[in-house]
Amino acid sequence: MTLSDKWFTEIHADIGSAFSLETTEKVFSKQSPFQLVEVFNTTGFGKFMVIDGCTMVTTRENFVYHEMLSHPAMFTHPNPQHVAIIGGGDCGTLREVLRHDSVEKCTQIDIDEVVTEASEIHFPELCESNNDPRAELLFIDGIQWMKDAAPESLDLIIVDSTDPVGPGEVLFTAEFFAACHRALRPDGIIVQQSESPLAHLELIQRMHKNYATAGFSASKTLCFPQPIYPTGWWSATMASKSGDLSNFRQADVENKSFDTQYYNAGIHQGALAMPEFLRKALA
Amino acid sequence: MTLSDKWFTEIHADIGSAFSLETTEKVFSKQSPFQLVEVFNTTGFGKFMVIDGCTMVTTRENFVYHEMLSHPAMFTHPNPQHVAIIGGGDCGTLREVLRHDSVEKCTQIDIDEVVTEASEIHFPELCESNNDPRAELLFIDGIQWMKDAAPESLDLIIVDSTDPVGPGEVLFTAEFFAACHRALRPDGIIVQQSESPLAHLELIQRMHKNYATAGFSASKTLCFPQPIYPTGWWSATMASKSGDLSNFRQADVENKSFDTQYYNAGIHQGALAMPEFLRKALA
Numbered sequence A, B: 001m002t003l004s005d006k007w008f009t010e011i012h013a014d015i016g017s018a019f020s021l022e023t024t025e026k027v028f029s030k031q032s033p034f035q036l037v038e039v040f041n042t043t044g045f046g047k048f049m050v051i052d053g054c055t056m057v058t059t060r061e062n063f064v065y066h067e068m069l070s071h072p073a074m075f076t077h078p079n080p081q082h083v084a085i086i087g088g089g090d091c092g093t094l095r096e097v098l099r100h101d102s103v104e105k106c107t108q109i110d111i112d113e114v115v116t117e118a119s120e121i122h123f124p125e126l127c128e129s130n131n132d133p134r135a136e137l138l139f140i141d142g143i144q145w146m147k148d149a150a151p152e153s154l155d156l157i158i159v160d161s162t163d164p165v166g167p168g169e170v171l172f173t174a175e176f177f178a179a180c181h182r183a184l185r186p187d188g189i190i191v192q193q194s195e196s197p198l199a200h201l202e203l204i205q206r207m208h209k210n211y212a213t214a215g216f217s218a219s220k221t222l223c224f225p226q227p228i229y230p231t232g233w234w235s236a237t238m239a240s241k242s243g244d245l246s247n248f249r250q251a252d253v254e255n256k257s258f259d260t261q262y263y264n265a266g267i268h269q270g271a272l273a274m275p276e277f278l279r280k281a282l283a
Helices: A062-076 A090-099 A113-122 A142-148 A166-172 A176-181 A203-214 A248-253 A263-274 A276-282 B062-076 B092-098 B111-124 B142-146 B165-174 B173-185 B201-213 B251-255 B265-272 B276-282
Strands: A008-011 A018-029 A034-042 A049-050 A054-058 A082-087 A103-110 A135-140 A152-159 A183-193 A218-227 A233-240 B007-012 B017-031 B037-044 B047-051 B054-058 B080-089 B106-109 B135-138 B154-160 B183-191 B220-226 B233-242
Touching: A008 A054, A008 B017, A018 A049, A018 A054, A018 A113, A018 A218, A018 B007, A034 A113, A049 A113, A049 A248, A049 B017, A049 B233, A054 B017, A062 A183, A062 A218, A062 A233, A062 A248, A062 A263, A082 A090, A082 A142, A090 A103, A090 A135, A090 A152, A090 B265, A103 A142, A142 A166, A142 A176, A152 A276, A166 A176, A166 A203, A176 A183, A176 A203, A203 A218, A203 A233, A203 A276, A203 B007, A218 A263, A218 A276, A218 B220, A233 B062, A233 B251, A248 A263, A263 B265, B017 B054, B047 B111, B054 B062, B062 B154, B062 B183, B062 B220, B062 B233, B062 B265, B080 B092, B080 B142, B092 B106, B092 B135, B092 B265, B106 B165, B142 B165, B154 B173, B165 B201, B165 B251, B173 B183, B173 B201, B201 B220, B201 B233, B201 B276, B220 B265, B220 B276, B251 B265
Parallel strands: A082 A103, A082 A152, A103 A135, A152 A183, B080 B106, B080 B154, B106 B135, B154 B183
Antiparallel strands: A008 A018, A018 A034, A018 B017, A034 A049, A049 A054, A183 A233, A218 A233, B007 B017, B017 B037, B037 B047, B047 B054, B183 B233, B220 B233
Protein backbone atom coordinates (compact mmCIF):
# COMPACT_ATOMS: atom_id res chain seq x y z
CA MET A 1 0.00 0.00 0.00
CA THR A 2 1.51 3.32 -0.99
CA LEU A 3 0.26 6.78 -0.16
CA SER A 4 -0.52 9.39 -2.78
CA ASP A 5 0.83 12.94 -2.70
CA LYS A 6 -2.23 14.01 -0.75
CA TRP A 7 -0.89 12.31 2.37
CA PHE A 8 1.41 14.10 4.78
CA THR A 9 3.79 11.63 6.42
CA GLU A 10 6.07 12.07 9.41
CA ILE A 11 8.71 9.37 9.80
CA HIS A 12 9.85 8.47 13.32
CA ALA A 13 13.22 7.13 12.27
CA ASP A 14 14.37 6.15 15.76
CA ILE A 15 11.56 3.63 16.18
CA GLY A 16 10.93 2.76 12.52
CA SER A 17 7.33 3.92 12.38
CA ALA A 18 5.49 6.61 10.48
CA PHE A 19 2.20 8.43 10.85
CA SER A 20 0.26 9.96 7.96
CA LEU A 21 -2.76 12.18 7.58
CA GLU A 22 -4.75 12.57 4.38
CA THR A 23 -4.79 16.24 3.42
CA THR A 24 -6.93 18.05 0.90
CA GLU A 25 -5.12 21.39 0.64
CA LYS A 26 -2.46 23.53 2.25
CA VAL A 27 -4.11 26.60 3.73
CA PHE A 28 -1.14 28.28 5.43
CA SER A 29 2.57 28.33 4.76
CA LYS A 30 5.02 30.84 6.18
CA GLN A 31 8.74 30.66 6.77
CA SER A 32 9.44 32.52 10.01
CA PRO A 33 12.95 33.47 11.14
CA PHE A 34 12.86 30.21 13.10
CA GLN A 35 10.90 27.58 11.20
CA LEU A 36 8.44 26.73 8.43
CA VAL A 37 4.86 26.79 9.72
CA GLU A 38 2.19 25.07 7.60
CA VAL A 39 -1.48 24.26 8.06
CA PHE A 40 -3.43 21.71 6.02
CA ASN A 41 -7.04 20.74 5.74
CA THR A 42 -7.45 16.98 6.29
CA THR A 43 -10.20 14.51 5.48
CA GLY A 44 -10.57 13.22 9.04
CA PHE A 45 -8.73 15.34 11.62
CA GLY A 46 -9.87 18.87 10.78
CA LYS A 47 -7.05 21.40 10.50
CA PHE A 48 -3.51 20.12 10.89
CA MET A 49 -0.46 22.24 11.82
CA VAL A 50 3.03 21.15 10.78
CA ILE A 51 6.27 22.86 11.86
CA ASP A 52 9.45 22.03 9.95
CA GLY A 53 7.84 18.80 8.76
CA CYS A 54 6.78 17.66 12.24
CA THR A 55 3.13 17.06 13.15
CA MET A 56 2.05 19.52 15.82
CA VAL A 57 -1.68 19.79 16.36
CA THR A 58 -5.00 18.82 14.79
CA THR A 59 -8.52 20.02 15.45
CA ARG A 60 -9.79 16.54 16.22
CA GLU A 61 -7.55 15.37 19.02
CA ASN A 62 -5.60 18.28 20.54
CA PHE A 63 -7.97 18.37 23.50
CA VAL A 64 -6.26 15.43 25.18
CA TYR A 65 -2.80 16.98 25.06
CA HIS A 66 -3.84 20.50 26.07
CA GLU A 67 -6.04 19.31 28.93
CA MET A 68 -3.44 16.89 30.28
CA LEU A 69 -0.62 19.43 30.11
CA SER A 70 -2.62 21.93 32.14
CA HIS A 71 -5.39 20.61 34.41
CA PRO A 72 -3.54 17.92 36.42
CA ALA A 73 -0.87 20.44 37.48
CA MET A 74 -3.41 23.26 37.95
CA PHE A 75 -5.56 21.09 40.22
CA THR A 76 -2.51 19.80 42.11
CA HIS A 77 -1.37 23.32 43.02
CA PRO A 78 -3.43 24.67 45.94
CA ASN A 79 -4.07 28.07 44.36
CA PRO A 80 -2.40 28.79 41.00
CA GLN A 81 -2.49 32.55 40.41
CA HIS A 82 0.57 33.30 38.28
CA VAL A 83 1.30 30.89 35.45
CA ALA A 84 3.93 30.90 32.71
CA ILE A 85 3.78 28.80 29.54
CA ILE A 86 7.06 28.26 27.71
CA GLY A 87 6.26 27.51 24.08
CA GLY A 88 2.59 26.76 23.52
CA GLY A 89 2.25 29.12 20.55
CA ASP A 90 -0.95 27.47 19.34
CA CYS A 91 -2.52 28.96 22.51
CA GLY A 92 -4.46 25.82 23.42
CA THR A 93 -2.70 25.44 26.75
CA LEU A 94 -3.26 29.12 27.52
CA ARG A 95 -6.98 28.64 26.96
CA GLU A 96 -7.11 25.70 29.39
CA VAL A 97 -5.15 27.60 32.08
CA LEU A 98 -7.45 30.60 31.85
CA ARG A 99 -10.48 28.41 32.49
CA HIS A 100 -9.32 28.42 36.13
CA ASP A 101 -10.80 31.32 38.11
CA SER A 102 -7.81 31.38 40.46
CA VAL A 103 -5.51 32.61 37.68
CA GLU A 104 -4.63 36.30 37.85
CA LYS A 105 -2.04 36.27 35.08
CA CYS A 106 -0.85 33.77 32.50
CA THR A 107 2.18 34.66 30.40
CA GLN A 108 2.82 32.63 27.24
CA ILE A 109 6.37 32.95 25.93
CA ASP A 110 6.84 31.44 22.46
CA ILE A 111 9.71 32.60 20.32
CA ASP A 112 7.75 32.39 17.08
CA GLU A 113 4.79 34.70 16.51
CA VAL A 114 3.99 32.93 13.24
CA VAL A 115 2.75 29.86 15.14
CA THR A 116 0.22 32.00 16.96
CA GLU A 117 -0.67 33.80 13.72
CA ALA A 118 -1.42 30.45 12.06
CA SER A 119 -3.41 29.29 15.08
CA GLU A 120 -5.49 32.47 15.28
CA ILE A 121 -6.55 31.93 11.66
CA HIS A 122 -6.99 28.15 11.58
CA PHE A 123 -7.52 27.10 15.20
CA PRO A 124 -9.61 30.03 16.46
CA GLU A 125 -11.12 27.83 19.18
CA LEU A 126 -7.66 27.42 20.73
CA CYS A 127 -7.15 31.19 20.68
CA GLU A 128 -10.47 32.20 22.22
CA SER A 129 -8.75 33.38 25.42
CA ASN A 130 -5.91 35.30 23.75
CA ASN A 131 -7.67 38.58 24.51
CA ASP A 132 -8.48 37.67 28.10
CA PRO A 133 -7.13 40.57 30.22
CA ARG A 134 -5.21 38.00 32.31
CA ALA A 135 -3.32 36.73 29.23
CA GLU A 136 0.07 38.07 28.21
CA LEU A 137 1.53 36.81 24.93
CA LEU A 138 5.26 37.38 24.46
CA PHE A 139 7.20 36.39 21.36
CA ILE A 140 10.73 36.20 22.75
CA ASP A 141 13.18 33.55 23.93
CA GLY A 142 11.50 31.64 26.76
CA ILE A 143 14.77 30.36 28.17
CA GLN A 144 16.10 33.89 28.62
CA TRP A 145 12.72 35.01 29.98
CA MET A 146 12.89 32.32 32.64
CA LYS A 147 16.48 33.28 33.59
CA ASP A 148 15.32 36.87 34.00
CA ALA A 149 12.10 36.07 35.88
CA ALA A 150 11.83 37.48 39.41
CA PRO A 151 12.59 34.83 42.03
CA GLU A 152 9.53 33.19 43.59
CA SER A 153 7.19 35.01 41.22
CA LEU A 154 5.34 32.06 39.66
CA ASP A 155 2.99 29.37 40.92
CA LEU A 156 3.08 27.14 37.87
CA ILE A 157 5.33 26.75 34.84
CA ILE A 158 4.08 24.75 31.86
CA VAL A 159 6.71 23.78 29.29
CA ASP A 160 4.70 23.11 26.12
CA SER A 161 7.69 22.52 23.90
CA THR A 162 8.79 20.65 20.82
CA ASP A 163 10.97 17.55 20.96
CA PRO A 164 14.28 17.61 22.88
CA VAL A 165 16.35 18.12 19.75
CA GLY A 166 17.81 21.36 18.36
CA PRO A 167 16.57 24.51 20.11
CA GLY A 168 14.19 22.48 22.31
CA GLU A 169 16.98 20.43 23.87
CA VAL A 170 17.99 22.92 26.56
CA LEU A 171 14.40 22.87 27.92
CA PHE A 172 15.06 19.36 29.26
CA THR A 173 18.29 20.17 31.14
CA ALA A 174 18.98 20.61 34.86
CA GLU A 175 20.21 24.13 34.11
CA PHE A 176 16.84 25.20 32.69
CA PHE A 177 15.01 23.39 35.49
CA ALA A 178 17.13 25.31 38.02
CA ALA A 179 16.02 28.60 36.47
CA CYS A 180 12.41 27.41 36.74
CA HIS A 181 12.97 26.33 40.34
CA ARG A 182 14.27 29.79 41.21
CA ALA A 183 11.29 31.49 39.54
CA LEU A 184 8.72 29.36 41.34
CA ARG A 185 7.18 30.17 44.71
CA PRO A 186 7.81 27.68 47.54
CA ASP A 187 4.74 25.60 46.63
CA GLY A 188 5.34 25.98 42.89
CA ILE A 189 4.97 23.26 40.28
CA ILE A 190 6.48 22.73 36.84
CA VAL A 191 4.97 20.44 34.22
CA GLN A 192 6.45 19.59 30.86
CA GLN A 193 5.56 17.42 27.90
CA SER A 194 7.87 14.42 28.14
CA GLU A 195 7.50 12.42 24.93
CA SER A 196 6.41 8.77 24.56
CA PRO A 197 6.71 6.37 27.50
CA LEU A 198 7.15 3.52 25.03
CA ALA A 199 9.76 5.19 22.81
CA HIS A 200 11.54 7.73 25.02
CA LEU A 201 11.86 6.09 28.42
CA GLU A 202 15.46 7.22 28.85
CA LEU A 203 14.46 10.87 28.37
CA ILE A 204 11.78 10.55 31.04
CA GLN A 205 14.30 9.00 33.44
CA ARG A 206 16.74 11.83 32.71
CA MET A 207 14.08 14.47 33.33
CA HIS A 208 13.36 13.06 36.79
CA LYS A 209 17.09 13.12 37.59
CA ASN A 210 17.42 16.67 36.28
CA TYR A 211 14.44 17.85 38.33
CA ALA A 212 16.09 16.40 41.46
CA THR A 213 19.41 18.01 40.53
CA ALA A 214 17.65 21.34 40.13
CA GLY A 215 16.25 21.05 43.67
CA PHE A 216 12.69 19.87 43.10
CA SER A 217 11.42 17.66 45.93
CA ALA A 218 9.17 15.33 43.94
CA SER A 219 8.33 14.47 40.36
CA LYS A 220 5.70 12.35 38.63
CA THR A 221 4.96 11.26 35.07
CA LEU A 222 1.40 11.14 33.74
CA CYS A 223 0.54 9.18 30.58
CA PHE A 224 -2.21 9.89 28.08
CA PRO A 225 -3.12 9.13 24.44
CA GLN A 226 -1.69 11.33 21.71
CA PRO A 227 -2.92 9.96 18.36
CA ILE A 228 -0.69 12.04 16.06
CA TYR A 229 2.66 11.68 17.87
CA PRO A 230 5.06 8.70 17.75
CA THR A 231 3.52 5.53 19.30
CA GLY A 232 0.22 7.37 19.89
CA TRP A 233 1.07 7.45 23.58
CA TRP A 234 2.46 10.48 25.35
CA SER A 235 3.38 11.83 28.76
CA ALA A 236 3.78 14.93 30.87
CA THR A 237 6.18 15.06 33.81
CA MET A 238 5.48 17.27 36.82
CA ALA A 239 7.83 18.37 39.58
CA SER A 240 7.16 20.35 42.73
CA LYS A 241 9.30 22.46 45.05
CA SER A 242 7.42 20.99 48.02
CA GLY A 243 4.61 18.44 48.31
CA ASP A 244 4.53 15.04 46.68
CA LEU A 245 2.11 15.52 43.75
CA SER A 246 0.06 12.42 44.70
CA ASN A 247 -2.88 14.45 45.87
CA PHE A 248 -4.94 16.99 44.03
CA ARG A 249 -7.98 19.17 44.67
CA GLN A 250 -10.41 16.40 43.78
CA ALA A 251 -13.50 18.18 45.08
CA ASP A 252 -12.59 21.22 42.98
CA VAL A 253 -12.24 19.00 39.90
CA GLU A 254 -15.64 17.49 40.54
CA ASN A 255 -17.16 20.95 40.91
CA LYS A 256 -15.16 22.74 38.23
CA SER A 257 -16.94 25.58 36.47
CA PHE A 258 -15.87 24.55 32.95
CA ASP A 259 -16.29 21.58 30.63
CA THR A 260 -13.53 19.27 29.51
CA GLN A 261 -13.47 16.59 26.83
CA TYR A 262 -10.84 14.25 28.32
CA TYR A 263 -9.88 15.32 31.83
CA ASN A 264 -11.86 14.52 34.97
CA ALA A 265 -11.03 13.42 38.51
CA GLY A 266 -10.90 9.73 37.61
CA ILE A 267 -8.65 10.42 34.63
CA HIS A 268 -6.33 12.46 36.87
CA GLN A 269 -6.17 9.65 39.42
CA GLY A 270 -5.67 7.12 36.64
CA ALA A 271 -2.88 9.13 35.02
CA LEU A 272 -1.02 9.13 38.34
CA ALA A 273 -0.97 5.31 38.17
CA MET A 274 1.99 4.47 36.02
CA PRO A 275 2.17 1.45 33.70
CA GLU A 276 4.20 -1.27 35.37
CA PHE A 277 7.25 -0.91 33.09
CA LEU A 278 7.35 2.84 33.71
CA ARG A 279 6.93 2.43 37.47
CA LYS A 280 9.88 0.03 37.51
CA ALA A 281 11.99 2.27 35.28
CA LEU A 282 11.44 5.24 37.60
CA ALA A 283 11.69 3.33 40.90
CA MET B 1 7.98 12.74 2.68
CA THR B 2 7.34 9.45 0.89
CA LEU B 3 7.95 5.97 2.17
CA SER B 4 10.09 3.44 0.32
CA ASP B 5 8.97 -0.10 -0.49
CA LYS B 6 10.44 -1.27 2.81
CA TRP B 7 7.57 0.33 4.71
CA PHE B 8 4.34 -1.52 5.37
CA THR B 9 1.43 0.93 5.48
CA GLU B 10 -2.12 0.42 6.70
CA ILE B 11 -4.57 3.12 5.66
CA HIS B 12 -7.47 3.90 8.00
CA ALA B 13 -9.70 5.32 5.29
CA ASP B 14 -12.61 6.18 7.59
CA ILE B 15 -10.54 8.68 9.58
CA GLY B 16 -7.99 9.67 6.92
CA SER B 17 -4.89 8.48 8.75
CA ALA B 18 -2.29 5.82 8.09
CA PHE B 19 0.26 3.95 10.18
CA SER B 20 3.48 2.49 8.79
CA LEU B 21 6.25 0.27 10.08
CA GLU B 22 9.68 -0.03 8.51
CA THR B 23 10.26 -3.66 7.61
CA THR B 24 13.47 -5.43 6.64
CA GLU B 25 12.14 -8.72 5.29
CA LYS B 26 9.06 -10.89 5.08
CA VAL B 27 9.65 -14.03 7.14
CA PHE B 28 6.25 -15.74 6.84
CA SER B 29 3.54 -15.74 4.21
CA LYS B 30 0.76 -18.27 3.94
CA GLN B 31 -2.69 -18.08 2.39
CA SER B 32 -5.04 -20.04 4.64
CA PRO B 33 -8.57 -20.99 3.59
CA PHE B 34 -9.63 -17.79 5.39
CA GLN B 35 -6.97 -15.11 4.99
CA LEU B 36 -3.40 -14.19 4.07
CA VAL B 37 -1.13 -14.33 7.12
CA GLU B 38 2.24 -12.57 6.91
CA VAL B 39 5.04 -11.80 9.36
CA PHE B 40 7.76 -9.19 8.82
CA ASN B 41 10.92 -8.25 10.63
CA THR B 42 10.91 -4.54 11.44
CA THR B 43 13.61 -2.07 12.39
CA GLY B 44 11.94 -0.90 15.60
CA PHE B 45 9.00 -3.08 16.64
CA GLY B 46 10.44 -6.60 16.45
CA LYS B 47 8.29 -9.09 14.57
CA PHE B 48 5.10 -7.79 12.98
CA MET B 49 2.09 -9.91 11.98
CA VAL B 50 -0.27 -8.75 9.22
CA ILE B 51 -3.54 -10.46 8.26
CA ASP B 52 -5.13 -9.55 4.93
CA GLY B 53 -3.17 -6.30 4.95
CA CYS B 54 -4.23 -5.28 8.47
CA THR B 55 -1.70 -4.74 11.29
CA MET B 56 -2.26 -7.31 14.01
CA VAL B 57 0.55 -7.63 16.53
CA THR B 58 4.19 -6.63 17.09
CA THR B 59 6.77 -7.89 19.54
CA ARG B 60 7.34 -4.45 21.02
CA GLU B 61 3.90 -3.35 22.14
CA ASN B 62 1.50 -6.30 22.21
CA PHE B 63 1.82 -6.51 25.99
CA VAL B 64 -0.56 -3.60 26.53
CA TYR B 65 -3.36 -5.11 24.47
CA HIS B 66 -3.02 -8.67 25.77
CA GLU B 67 -2.79 -7.61 29.40
CA MET B 68 -5.73 -5.21 29.17
CA LEU B 69 -7.95 -7.70 27.37
CA SER B 70 -7.39 -10.31 30.08
CA HIS B 71 -6.37 -9.09 33.55
CA PRO B 72 -9.04 -6.44 34.29
CA ALA B 73 -11.82 -8.97 33.59
CA MET B 74 -9.95 -11.83 35.29
CA PHE B 75 -9.45 -9.77 38.46
CA THR B 76 -13.05 -8.52 38.38
CA HIS B 77 -14.46 -12.04 38.37
CA PRO B 78 -14.36 -13.53 41.89
CA ASN B 79 -12.91 -16.87 40.83
CA PRO B 80 -12.43 -17.46 37.08
CA GLN B 81 -12.00 -21.19 36.52
CA HIS B 82 -13.34 -21.85 33.03
CA VAL B 83 -12.41 -19.34 30.36
CA ALA B 84 -13.06 -19.22 26.61
CA ILE B 85 -11.21 -17.03 24.13
CA ILE B 86 -12.93 -16.39 20.81
CA GLY B 87 -10.24 -15.52 18.26
CA GLY B 88 -6.89 -14.79 19.87
CA GLY B 89 -4.95 -17.06 17.52
CA ASP B 90 -1.62 -15.39 18.34
CA CYS B 91 -2.06 -17.01 21.78
CA GLY B 92 -0.98 -13.91 23.73
CA THR B 93 -4.31 -13.63 25.53
CA LEU B 94 -4.24 -17.35 26.35
CA ARG B 95 -0.82 -16.89 27.96
CA GLU B 96 -2.10 -14.03 30.16
CA VAL B 97 -5.20 -15.98 31.24
CA LEU B 98 -3.13 -19.01 32.22
CA ARG B 99 -0.98 -16.88 34.52
CA HIS B 100 -3.97 -17.00 36.90
CA ASP B 101 -3.81 -19.98 39.27
CA SER B 102 -7.61 -20.08 39.57
CA VAL B 103 -7.95 -21.20 35.94
CA GLU B 104 -8.73 -24.88 35.45
CA LYS B 105 -9.36 -24.73 31.73
CA CYS B 106 -8.95 -22.13 29.00
CA THR B 107 -10.28 -22.91 25.54
CA GLN B 108 -9.10 -20.80 22.63
CA ILE B 109 -11.29 -21.01 19.56
CA ASP B 110 -9.81 -19.40 16.47
CA ILE B 111 -11.00 -20.46 13.06
CA ASP B 112 -7.56 -20.17 11.45
CA GLU B 113 -4.75 -22.48 12.55
CA VAL B 114 -2.30 -20.60 10.33
CA VAL B 115 -2.36 -17.61 12.70
CA THR B 116 -1.22 -19.83 15.55
CA GLU B 117 1.33 -21.53 13.29
CA ALA B 118 2.84 -18.13 12.45
CA SER B 119 2.81 -17.10 16.08
CA GLU B 120 4.47 -20.29 17.30
CA ILE B 121 7.35 -19.64 14.91
CA HIS B 122 7.72 -15.87 15.20
CA PHE B 123 6.12 -14.94 18.54
CA PRO B 124 7.20 -17.94 20.65
CA GLU B 125 6.94 -15.85 23.82
CA LEU B 126 3.18 -15.45 23.21
CA CYS B 127 2.83 -19.22 22.75
CA GLU B 128 4.73 -20.31 25.84
CA SER B 129 1.55 -21.58 27.51
CA ASN B 130 0.14 -23.42 24.48
CA ASN B 131 1.21 -26.73 25.99
CA ASP B 132 -0.12 -25.94 29.45
CA PRO B 133 -2.40 -28.92 30.37
CA ARG B 134 -5.16 -26.39 31.13
CA ALA B 135 -5.04 -25.01 27.56
CA GLU B 136 -7.28 -26.28 24.77
CA LEU B 137 -6.69 -24.89 21.28
CA LEU B 138 -9.52 -25.41 18.80
CA PHE B 139 -9.43 -24.30 15.19
CA ILE B 140 -13.13 -24.13 14.39
CA ASP B 141 -15.85 -21.49 14.11
CA GLY B 142 -16.04 -19.68 17.46
CA ILE B 143 -19.57 -18.42 16.85
CA GLN B 144 -20.88 -21.94 16.36
CA TRP B 145 -18.82 -23.14 19.34
CA MET B 146 -20.48 -20.54 21.55
CA LYS B 147 -23.96 -21.49 20.30
CA ASP B 148 -23.19 -25.11 21.16
CA ALA B 149 -21.56 -24.41 24.55
CA ALA B 150 -23.28 -25.93 27.58
CA PRO B 151 -25.41 -23.37 29.43
CA GLU B 152 -23.74 -21.82 32.47
CA SER B 153 -20.46 -23.58 31.74
CA LEU B 154 -18.08 -20.59 31.57
CA ASP B 155 -16.85 -17.98 34.02
CA LEU B 156 -15.27 -15.64 31.51
CA ILE B 157 -15.46 -15.14 27.74
CA ILE B 158 -12.78 -13.04 26.03
CA VAL B 159 -13.53 -11.96 22.48
CA ASP B 160 -10.12 -11.21 20.97
CA SER B 161 -11.38 -10.51 17.50
CA THR B 162 -10.61 -8.52 14.38
CA ASP B 163 -12.52 -5.40 13.40
CA PRO B 164 -16.34 -5.50 13.15
CA VAL B 165 -16.32 -5.89 9.39
CA GLY B 166 -16.72 -9.06 7.32
CA PRO B 167 -16.63 -12.27 9.36
CA GLY B 168 -15.90 -10.36 12.59
CA GLU B 169 -19.10 -8.32 12.38
CA VAL B 170 -21.40 -10.89 13.98
CA LEU B 171 -19.19 -10.93 17.10
CA PHE B 172 -20.52 -7.46 17.98
CA THR B 173 -24.24 -8.30 17.70
CA ALA B 174 -26.86 -8.84 20.39
CA GLU B 175 -27.45 -12.32 18.96
CA PHE B 176 -23.85 -13.38 19.62
CA PHE B 177 -23.89 -11.69 23.03
CA ALA B 178 -27.05 -13.68 23.88
CA ALA B 179 -25.23 -16.93 23.09
CA CYS B 180 -22.40 -15.78 25.38
CA HIS B 181 -24.87 -14.81 28.10
CA ARG B 182 -26.39 -18.31 27.97
CA ALA B 183 -22.97 -19.97 28.18
CA LEU B 184 -21.86 -17.93 31.19
CA ARG B 185 -22.44 -18.87 34.80
CA PRO B 186 -24.56 -16.45 36.90
CA ASP B 187 -21.53 -14.38 37.90
CA GLY B 188 -19.93 -14.64 34.47
CA ILE B 189 -18.21 -11.83 32.58
CA ILE B 190 -17.56 -11.18 28.89
CA VAL B 191 -14.87 -8.81 27.65
CA GLN B 192 -14.25 -7.83 24.05
CA GLN B 193 -11.89 -5.58 22.16
CA SER B 194 -13.99 -2.56 21.19
CA GLU B 195 -11.90 -0.43 18.80
CA SER B 196 -10.83 3.20 19.23
CA PRO B 197 -12.74 5.50 21.59
CA LEU B 198 -11.76 8.44 19.38
CA ALA B 199 -12.67 6.87 16.03
CA HIS B 200 -15.35 4.28 16.79
CA LEU B 201 -17.52 5.80 19.51
CA GLU B 202 -20.73 4.70 17.81
CA LEU B 203 -19.60 1.07 17.84
CA ILE B 204 -18.87 1.26 21.57
CA GLN B 205 -22.30 2.75 22.21
CA ARG B 206 -23.90 -0.03 20.15
CA MET B 207 -22.00 -2.72 22.06
CA HIS B 208 -23.35 -1.43 25.38
CA LYS B 209 -26.89 -1.48 23.96
CA ASN B 210 -26.40 -4.97 22.58
CA TYR B 211 -25.07 -6.26 25.90
CA ALA B 212 -28.17 -4.89 27.63
CA THR B 213 -30.42 -6.43 24.96
CA ALA B 214 -28.70 -9.78 25.50
CA GLY B 215 -29.50 -9.62 29.22
CA PHE B 216 -26.23 -8.45 30.75
CA SER B 217 -26.78 -6.36 33.89
CA ALA B 218 -23.81 -3.99 33.58
CA SER B 219 -21.15 -3.01 31.09
CA LYS B 220 -18.01 -0.86 31.19
CA THR B 221 -15.43 0.33 28.67
CA LEU B 222 -11.73 0.46 29.56
CA CYS B 223 -9.29 2.52 27.49
CA PHE B 224 -5.61 1.88 26.88
CA PRO B 225 -2.85 2.75 24.40
CA GLN B 226 -2.49 0.66 21.27
CA PRO B 227 0.38 2.12 19.20
CA ILE B 228 -0.18 0.14 15.98
CA TYR B 229 -3.97 0.48 15.64
CA PRO B 230 -5.93 3.47 14.32
CA THR B 231 -5.54 6.57 16.57
CA GLY B 232 -3.09 4.68 18.84
CA TRP B 233 -5.86 4.51 21.39
CA TRP B 234 -7.98 1.43 22.00
CA SER B 235 -10.61 -0.04 24.28
CA ALA B 236 -12.08 -3.18 25.72
CA THR B 237 -15.70 -3.41 26.81
CA MET B 238 -16.76 -5.74 29.62
CA ALA B 239 -20.24 -6.90 30.58
CA SER B 240 -21.43 -9.00 33.50
CA LYS B 241 -24.47 -11.16 34.17
CA SER B 242 -24.56 -9.79 37.73
CA GLY B 243 -22.42 -7.30 39.63
CA ASP B 244 -21.50 -3.83 38.45
CA LEU B 245 -17.84 -4.25 37.31
CA SER B 246 -16.71 -1.21 39.35
CA ASN B 247 -14.88 -3.30 41.89
CA PHE B 248 -12.11 -5.80 41.43
CA ARG B 249 -9.91 -8.04 43.57
CA GLN B 250 -7.44 -5.24 44.27
CA ALA B 251 -5.56 -7.12 47.01
CA ASP B 252 -5.13 -10.07 44.65
CA VAL B 253 -3.73 -7.75 41.97
CA GLU B 254 -1.26 -6.28 44.44
CA ASN B 255 -0.16 -9.78 45.48
CA LYS B 256 -0.32 -11.46 42.08
CA SER B 257 2.17 -14.24 41.51
CA PHE B 258 3.22 -13.09 38.02
CA ASP B 259 4.81 -10.05 36.43
CA THR B 260 3.11 -7.67 34.04
CA GLN B 261 4.52 -4.89 31.88
CA TYR B 262 1.48 -2.59 31.73
CA TYR B 263 -1.27 -3.77 34.09
CA ASN B 264 -1.36 -3.09 37.82
CA ALA B 265 -4.03 -2.09 40.34
CA GLY B 266 -3.66 1.63 39.64
CA ILE B 267 -3.88 1.05 35.89
CA HIS B 268 -7.04 -1.04 36.41
CA GLN B 269 -8.61 1.68 38.53
CA GLY B 270 -7.50 4.32 36.03
CA ALA B 271 -8.89 2.39 33.06
CA LEU B 272 -12.29 2.28 34.80
CA ALA B 273 -12.28 6.11 34.76
CA MET B 274 -13.56 7.05 31.35
CA PRO B 275 -12.45 10.14 29.44
CA GLU B 276 -15.09 12.82 29.78
CA PHE B 277 -16.35 12.57 26.17
CA LEU B 278 -16.76 8.81 26.51
CA ARG B 279 -18.48 9.10 29.89
CA LYS B 280 -20.99 11.51 28.37
CA ALA B 281 -21.47 9.38 25.25
CA LEU B 282 -22.28 6.33 27.38
CA ALA B 283 -24.34 8.13 30.05
